[in-house]
Amino acid sequence: MIKVSRLGKTYGKAGAAVDAVRDLTFAVDPGEIIGLLGPNGAGKTTAMRMLTTLLPPTSGTAVVAGHDLLADPVGVRRRIGYVAQSGATGYGRPLGEELADQAMLYGMSRREALLRAGEVMELLGIADLAPRAGETLSGGQRRRFDLAFGLLHRPSALFLDEPSLGLDPGTRAELWHLVRELREDHGVTVVLSTHYLDEADALCDRLLIVDRGTLVADGSPGELKSRVPGGTATLDEVFRWLTGRKAPKEEPQPKALV
Numbered sequence: 001m002i003k004v005s006r007l008g009k010t011y012g013k014a015g016a017a018v019d020a021v022r023d024l025t026f027a028v029d030p031g032e033i034i035g036l037l038g039p040n041g042a043g044k045t046t047a048m049r050m051l052t053t054l055l056p057p058t059s060g061t062a063v064v065a066g067h068d069l070l071a072d073p074v075g076v077r078r079r080i081g082y083v084a085q086s087g088a089t090g091y092g093r094p095l096g097e098e099l100a101d102q103a104m105l106y107g108m109s110r111r112e113a114l115l116r117a118g119e120v121m122e123l124l125g126i127a128d129l130a131p132r133a134g135e136t137l138s139g140g141q142r143r144r145f146d147l148a149f150g151l152l153h154r155p156s157a158l159f160l161d162e163p164s165l166g167l168d169p170g171t172r173a174e175l176w177h178l179v180r181e182l183r184e185d186h187g188v189t190v191v192l193s194t195h196y197l198d199e200a201d202a203l204c205d206r207l208l209i210v211d212r213g214t215l216v217a218d219g220s221p222g223e224l225k226s227r228v229p230g231g232t233a234t235l236d237e238v239f240r241w242l243t244g245r246k247a248p249k250e251e252p253q254p255k256a257l258v
């Protein structure tokens with residue numbers, strides 16, 4: 001479903017250049033839920049933005065949902081959904097209408113767009129919130145609408161950047177349930193970035209741990225735990241062992257507000 005080959009991104013010019021992502025190589029099978037994990041500044045958002053065609057790579061390439069990232073970015077965009085950290089929900093207008101308008105941008109007729117918006121809201125349990133505007137919703141409700149925008153065009157792969165950032169534990173668990181349902185009932189492949197080790201452990205089939213732009217581990221949570229000498233490591237200990245740093249404990253701030 002996804003094959004990434006030596007993908008790299010350098011920001012800025014020589015002298016002040018930042019190698020945000022270096023030689024990133026991995027593959028994702030259809031229907032997998034992959035967690036991209038790493039300390040602040042590790043390169044997770046940069047990697048995600050490259051894989052979703054929003055940022056041109058400096059080197060390397062990838063095939064995403066059957067389309068080459070460099071040769072056919074439009075093909076990639078048609079087959080994927082992306083939910084950014086800052087979300088997708090606008091303000092002021094009823095979200096049901098916004099969803100239908102967005103669906104028309106994917107080429108649906110007004111009638112098809114209304115049907116699809118209704119279908120997606122039903123799937124995510126937010127149909128009763130259709131007349132509400134973004135600013136009247138709770139964080140968890142807004143996150144569901146963000147997901148709805150990402151799913152309108154029936155993507156085969158969904159990229160979620162810090163999907164549960166700022167949500168309380170109960171709402172995060174509900175979101176995990178939704179993500180699992182998307183995979184189980186609709187076969188959607190999911191790549192998500194997260195700071196939460198419990199989220200990575202509970203939700204992801206496989207974790208890619210990135211540190212200073214480099215992939216330092218690729219394996220299931222169980223496999224990674226067994227790599228730490230002693231064999232009884234928590235994911236927190238794996239993280240510390242691989243990166244030499246403590247896993248982030250403090251609540252990271254959403255990028256849009258920083």
Ligand SMILES: Nc1ncnc2c1ncn2[C@@H]1O[C@H](COP(=O)(O)OP(=O)(O)OP(=O)(O)O)[C@@H](O)[C@H]1O
Pocket residue numbers: 011012018019020038039040041042043044045046047
């Ligand atoms: N537009 C930019 N110009 C220059 N440097 C950038 C730019 N965007 C990101 N960086 C740098 O690239 C590196 C990786 O940033 P990125 O946002 O991808 O990390 P991240 O793992 O998503 O971090 P966080 O967990 O804090 O969201 C950091 O050193 C960051 O400062």
